Amino acid sequence: xxxxxxxxxxxxxxxxxxxxxxxxxxxxxxxxxxxxxxxxxxxxxxxxxxxxxxxxxxxxxxxxxxxxxxxxxxxxxxxxxxxxxxxxxxxxxxxxxxxxxxxxxxxxxxxxxxxxxxxxxxxxxxxxxxxxxxxxxxxxxxxxxxxxxxxxxxxxxxxxxxxxxxxxxxxxxxxxxxxxxxxxxxxxxxxxxxxxxxxxxxxxxxxxxxxxxxxxxxxxxxxxxxxxxxxxxxxxxxxxxxxxxxxxxxxxxxxxxxxxxxxxxxxxxxxxxxxxxxxxxxxxxxxxxxxxxxxxxxxxxxxxxxxxxxxxxxxxxxxxxxxxxxxxxxxxxxxxxxxxxxxxxxxxxxxxxxxxxxxxxxxxxxxxxxxxxxxxxxxxxxxxxxxxxxxxxxxxxxxxxxxxxxxxxxxxxxxxxxxxxxxxxxxxxxxxxxxxxxxxxxxxxxxxxxxxxxxxxxxxxxxxxxxxxxxxxxxxxxxxxxxxxxxxxxxxxxxxxxxxxxxxxxxxxxxxxxxxxxxxxxxxxxxxxxxxxxxxxxxxxxxxxxxxxxxxxxxxxxxx
Amino acid sequence: xxxxxxxxxxxxxxxxxxxxxxxxxxxxxxxxxxxxxxxxxxxxxxxxxxxxxxxxxxxxxxxxxxxxxxxxxxxxxxxxxxxxxxxxxxxxxxxxxxxxxxxxxxxxxxxxxxxxxxxxxxxxxxxxxxxxxxxxxxxxxxxxxxxxxxxxxxxxxxxxxxxxxxxxxxxxxxxxxxxxxxxxxxxxxxxxxxxxxxxxxxxxxxxxxxxxxxxxxxxxxxxxxxxxxxxxxxxxxxxxxxxxxxxxxxxxxxxxxxxxxxxxxxxxxxxxxxxxxxxxxxxxxxxxxxxxxxxxxxxxxxxxxxxxxxxxxxxxxxxxxxxxxxxxxxxxxxxxxxxxxxxxxxxxxxxxxx
Numbered sequence: 048x049x050x051x052x053x054x055x056x057x058x059x060x061x062x063x064x065x066x067x068x069x070x071x072x073x074x075x076x077x078x079x080x081x082x083x084x085x086x087x088x089x090x091x092x093x094x095x096x097x098x099x100x101x102x103x104x105x106x107x108x109x110x111x112x113x114x115x116x117x118x119x120x121x122x123x124x125x126x127x128x129x130x131x132x133x134x135x136x137x138x139x140x141x142x143x144x145x146x147x148x149x150x151x152x153x154x155x156x157x158x159x160x161x162x163x164x165x166x167x168x169x170x171x172x173x174x175x176x177x178x179x180x181x182x183x184x185x186x187x188x189x190x191x192x193x194x195x196x197x198x199x200x201x202x203x204x205x206x207x208x209x210x211x212x213x214x215x216x217x218x219x220x221x222x223x224x225x226x227x228x229x230x231x232x233x234x235x236x237x238x239x240x241x242x243x244x245x246x247x248x249x250x251x252x253x254x255x256x257x258x259x260x261x262x263x264x265x266x267x268x269x270x271x272x273x274x275x276x277x278x279x280x281x282x283x284x285x286x287x288x289x290x291x292x293x294x295x296x297x298x299x300x301x302x303x304x305x306x307x308x309x310x311x312x313x314x315x316x317x318x319x320x321x322x323x324x325x326x327x328x329x330x331x332x333x334x335x336x337x338x339x340x341x342x343x344x345x346x347x348x349x350x351x352x353x354x355x356x357x358x359x360x361x362x363x364x365x366x367x368x369x370x371x372x373x374x375x376x377x378x379x380x381x382x383x384x385x386x387x388x389x390x391x392x393x394x395x396x397x398x399x400x401x402x403x404x405x406x407x408x409x410x411x412x413x414x415x416x417x418x419x420x421x422x423x424x425x426x427x428x429x430x431x432x433x434x435x436x437x438x439x440x441x442x443x444x445x446x447x448x449x450x451x452x453x454x455x456x457x458x459x460x461x462x463x464x465x466x467x468x469x470x471x472x473x474x475x476x477x478x479x480x481x482x483x484x485x486x487x488x489x490x491x492x493x494x495x496x497x498x499x500x501x502x503x504x505x506x507x508x509x510x511x512x513x514x515x516x517x518x519x520x521x522x523x524x525x526x527x528x529x530x531x532x533x534x535x536x537x538x539x540x541x542x543x544x545x546x547x548x549x550x551x552x553x554x555x556x557x558x559x560x561x562x563x564x565x566x567x568x569x570x571x572x573x574x575x576x577x578x579x580x581x582x583x584x585x586x587x588x589x590x591x592x593x594x595x596x597x598x599x600x601x602x603x604x605x606x607x
Numbered sequence: 608x609x610x611x612x613x614x615x616x617x618x619x620x621x622x623x624x625x626x627x628x629x630x631x632x633x634x635x636x637x638x639x640x641x642x643x644x645x646x647x648x649x650x651x652x653x654x655x656x657x658x659x660x661x662x663x664x665x666x667x668x669x670x671x672x673x674x675x676x677x678x679x680x681x682x683x684x685x686x687x688x689x690x691x692x693x694x695x696x697x698x699x700x701x702x703x704x705x706x707x708x709x710x711x712x713x714x715x716x717x718x719x720x721x722x723x724x725x726x727x728x729x730x731x732x733x734x735x736x737x738x739x740x741x742x743x744x745x746x747x748x749x750x751x752x753x754x755x756x757x758x759x760x761x762x763x764x765x766x767x768x769x770x771x772x773x774x775x776x777x778x779x780x781x782x783x784x785x786x787x788x789x790x791x792x793x794x795x796x797x798x799x800x801x802x803x804x805x806x807x808x809x810x811x812x813x814x815x816x817x818x819x820x821x822x823x824x825x826x827x828x829x830x831x832x833x834x835x836x837x838x839x840x841x842x843x844x845x846x847x848x849x850x851x852x853x854x855x856x857x858x859x860x861x862x863x864x865x866x867x868x869x870x871x872x873x874x875x876x877x878x879x880x881x882x883x884x885x886x887x888x889x890x891x892x893x894x895x896x897x898x899x900x901x902x903x904x905x906x907x908x909x910x911x912x913x914x915x916x917x918x919x920x921x922x923x924x925x926x927x928x929x930x931x932x933x934x935x936x937x938x939x940x941x942x943x944x945x946x947x948x949x950x951x952x953x954x955x956x957x958x959x960x961x
Contacts, residue, residue, distance in 0.1 A: 194923040198698035200705070216923040220699035307803045309795060366808075370794020373814045375901025377785050378793075389795070446702070551697060558922045559727075562905050571816055571904040 092219070094333075094547045095255045096603045103229045103260045104251050105237035108244040112137050113467035115513065117527045121534025122269040122433065123512075126527035127466045130489045130517035133479065139242055139468040144457035145176025146450055152179055153196065154207040155186035156502045167477045167499040174473055175461045177454045181503050187376065193217060197224055202444050205455055207506045208262075210331050210438035215555050218548040222257030225442035229260045231456060240456055242463035242470075247511050250437035253546050263459045264437030268512045270530040270537055271328070271434055273318045274397040274418035281391055289419045292426030293323060293358050300367035303391055311369040314381045314393035316362055317568055320355035322421045325430035327351075330438060332549065332557070333542035336596050337432075343541070343593050343600070347560060347581050354424065356577065359568040373569055385416070392419075397529070401514075401522050406497065418529050421536070433539040441507050459508030466515045474504050475515070489518045541600060553592045556584060692718055692930035698923075711926075718930035728931065730906060731914040734820075738891040738910060741824050747884065749828055750835030751873065755865070757836060758843045770840075773833025781894040784830050788822070789813055813899070816907035826895060838876060846872045878955035886943025886958070889935050911935050 095103075117126030160183035161167070172179050182203055184192055190212040196202060197220040208221065230236070237244045247266055254262035282289070287303060290296035300312035321329060327346035328334040335346045346352055362368050369390045371378030382399060384390045386407050400418060407414035421429040443455045464470030472490070476483045482496030492500065516523045563580055566572040581589075661668070694711040698704035722728050753773060760766045776784065790796050794811035802810050812822055846868065854864050893912045900908045909917075911931065919928020943958070950957035 191921055195920050198704040198923075198925075200703040214922065216697065216699060219697065220923070223699040223701075306808070307800075309800065370799070370811055370814070371789070373794060373811070373902065374789065374899070377789065377813070377898050377900075377902045379786070379789075551695075555918075555922050555924050559905075562901075565901060566904045566906070569814070569904070571906070 092548045092550045094545045095258050103233045105232045106235050107248050110245040112465050120531045123527050123530030123534050124268045124514045126523045127515035128520035128523040131467050136469045139464045140461055140470050143176035145454050148454045149178045151203040152205040153182040153203040155189040156183035157186040161499040165499045166481055170478045171504055175458055177458055205443050207441050225261045226445045227259040240460035242460045249544050252544055253437040262440035262442055263508050265439035265509050266437050266512050268530050269433040269436050270534040271431055272396050273394055275319045276395055276416050276418050277392040279417045280413050280415040292422050304367045309389055311390050312367040314369055314372045314390045316394055317359045319394040320359045324351045324355040324424050326355050328432040328434050330434045333547040334540055337540040343597050356567050363569050400526050401516050404522055429536050431537045433537050433543050439506050462504050462508035463510050465510040491518050553588045556588050689933050691926050692933045694926055696926040718926050722931055731909045731911050735889055735891055735910040739888045741820055745824050746828050749832040751839055754836040754839035776830045777834035784826055785898050814902050816903040819903045819907045842873050842876045878950050882946040882950050882958050885946035888942050889939050
């Protein structure tokens with residue numbers, strides 16, 4: 048449910064929830080109630096929190112190798128902007144945990160995957176002691192393959208699933224097909240994997256699917272991951288100031304659009320609009336719901352939702368959106384339109400701040416992007432909703448042998464190494480001399496490094512959310528500080544932190560809304576069509592689903 | 608009958624180009640040829656015992672066997688899977704999606720009721736038929752015209768080059784075709800930008816839902832019309848030059864020769880392809896439409912195949928999609944039977960004959 052143009056992976060480098068935040072969540076977290084819809088009943092729908100969750104969650108053992116020079120605050124990542132000399136790197140995995148066995152991993156990949164036997168994969172496999180074969184699939188259309196792959200009897204050993212792909216019956220499929228990691232990780236057992244033991248508990252909580260700890264989570268800041276990124280270099284050149292309200296944005300956009308010279312103000316801004324107008328988060332189905340005045344309300348029922356769509360529609364109608372963005376997926380890559388200067392602003396995962404900068408600086412030293420702060424509907428402070436503290440998951444199939452599961456955990460433990468360790472450098476930067484060179488004390492990726500050290504091992508295990516680009520200290524600082532400023536306006540909704548499996552009969556109820564949104568903003572459907580769809584949704588089961596969620600909340604309590 | 612010699616040779620000529628879909632009646636074809644060899648007395652042939660006929664056609668039957676096996680495995684056995692249309696099928700109930708069929712509850716015609724009540728389904732049906740008729744009218748004649756054109760080129764070199772140029776787009780993927788169209792006809796494409804330089808705004812064929820059906824047809828023509836001429840060229844090459852010479856001697860001009868010799872030679876092939884096309888009417892493109900789904904919206908782009916895919920695979924509502932697929936199959940069967948009947952009434956062979 049991130050923008051379908053999500054072209055750049057939420058890179059492992061981009062997120063963080065400091066250990067401090069995690070500790071606070073555990074210690075000061077709301078007293079969770081017991082009972083759960085799922086774990087006891089055969090259907091496995093519902094969620095797990097409180098005492099039931101406590102029984103299976105891994106213990107938390109903090110490990111701080113290097114203190115972040117920009118500490119985490121307001122749910123932001125922690126920032127590391129200083130390079131560590133190779134000689135000072137610590138070792139977090141003292142002995143090879145892998146048995147030398149083989150693992151096939153299917154993972155989404157944003158961009159062009161490297162060859163399967165490249166030096167980076169080889170070096171990682173060698174260091175971990177597991178022979179991993181990657182099946183990288185296009186991240187933009189990953190959801191289209193997942194259902195079919197999981198329905199087959201030949202599932203890859205390990206499957207990476209982004210939270211925004213947990214649509215329809217996928218959560219049910221996960222409960223049916225993937226192994227319980229509890230026997231290997233619950234409680235103190237996680238101490239065998241010290242880097243995983245340092246993963247924040249609220250991220251592990253998200254890894255509970257169908258009453259069992261099935262996923263290795265990818266910890267993320269709870270501040271929204273969608274940022275309005277703009278070409279700072281071009282803004283400066285033209286003398287534009289950053290828009291500060293929706294109306295301001297529209298009038299700026301009209302001025303900045305110069306179609307004759309192939310310049311449009313923005314790309315699809317729908318996801319920015321949702322944040323500007325304070326729409327409940329769309330990144331995870333349970334986050335669509337929030338308790339408001341004693342009643343559970345879904346994001347699609349709110350005024351804000353319609354206002355956000357209406358504003359986005361105005362942008363399209365004013366022809367300030369790039370024509371190829373109108374075509375959606377068929378129009379090509381939104382990121383390329385930004386880097387080529389054909390659009391000046393686009394909504395994207397904040398990791399693109401670094402991603403595009405790193406990619407472009409080699410050819411264009413002046414290239415500079417930044418994210419502007421969300422403004423409220425009237426130009427004041429925005430009201431933002433928290434996203435889940437982990438939203439990419441890695442699973443291993445039920446049919447895997449014990450040895451394979453241990454190998455899998457060895458991979459995850461290695462990749463979860465914190466900043467300042469040798470394992471981190473290998474995972475994030477590759478092999479020195481091949482994938483990066485040390486210039487003036489800073490690790491700088493070579494072209495080979497940019498092409499090969501990207502994706503794949505990024506998703507299988509991660510430490511607490513962090514942003515660490517010592518070669519781009521300004522970017523690191525910019526990203527963390529943006530998260531901290533936005534974090535101050537962020538509220539957690541009722542189901543924050545929980546992984547909910549909806550009952551099958553309602554699993555497909557909201558399937559058509561994303562397409563309908565796209566039709567409305569492009570002027571092919573009217574706001575009234577959306578209102579009609581919402582009332583159909585209610586009568587077809589939306590109201591029953593509301594009752595179901597209400598009961599879930601009453602039975603298990605909120606996690607925040 | 609004057610076209611007695613021509614259609615037969617044309618019928619044979621079309622064989623090499625037949626698609627696997629049609630290879631299922633390979634044994635029937637073989638048998639017919641075999642019978643024809645001794646067709647002086649058709650009654651006698653009919654009286655041959657089954658065993659004798661088997662022995663006579665042994666080689667042909669063996670040759671057909673692999674195709675029949677493939678057809679069984681990939682086309683007939685999967686038909687059984689349609690039972691999920693009458694279930695609330697959840698492939699994730701068991702380790703194996705196949706075993707899950709036996710564990711899923713039966714719901715009778717509930718899925719069909721849901722489908723008939725779904726306006727999106729009827730929209731998809733409507734789009735499918737509109738696209739089919741457009742393609743029939745605009746696309747179908749193009750390969751025939753191109754084949755006539757190519758056939759009129761005498762120099763082999765020019766002919767080979769022209770053919771190669773026309774075949775080539777067939778091997779492009781739809782992604783590439785859509786991208787090429789986008790670069791030319793899109794809102795930021797060559798035409799739109801050129802018009803902008805002259806002060807004309809708003810040219811964008813790629814995102815206009817109203818003209819989408821023509822766009823899709825144009826894409827199909829560009830991609831596949833060249834490929835479609837193969838069958839017709841083969842039919843044309845089997846027309847004896849003597850006929851043209853004789854006609855020319857009798858004073859027939861270009862158009863008369865075209866009308867009285869060339870087109871009658873093509874008639875059986877055209878009839879056959881038309882029947883096949885009608886039988887396939889509900890299949891009007893898949894990837895192509897899916898790729899452009901966001902560009903024009905669901906209302907303009909959803910056809911039966913994309914509808915089934917979206918609900919079944921994308922949203923994992925497998926039973927619902929299976930039921931929709933079943934409806935498509937039944938309607939398709941009715942169409943092909945009707946079209947074949949019409950072909951018979953027109954005095955053509957059609958796809959099969961009792």
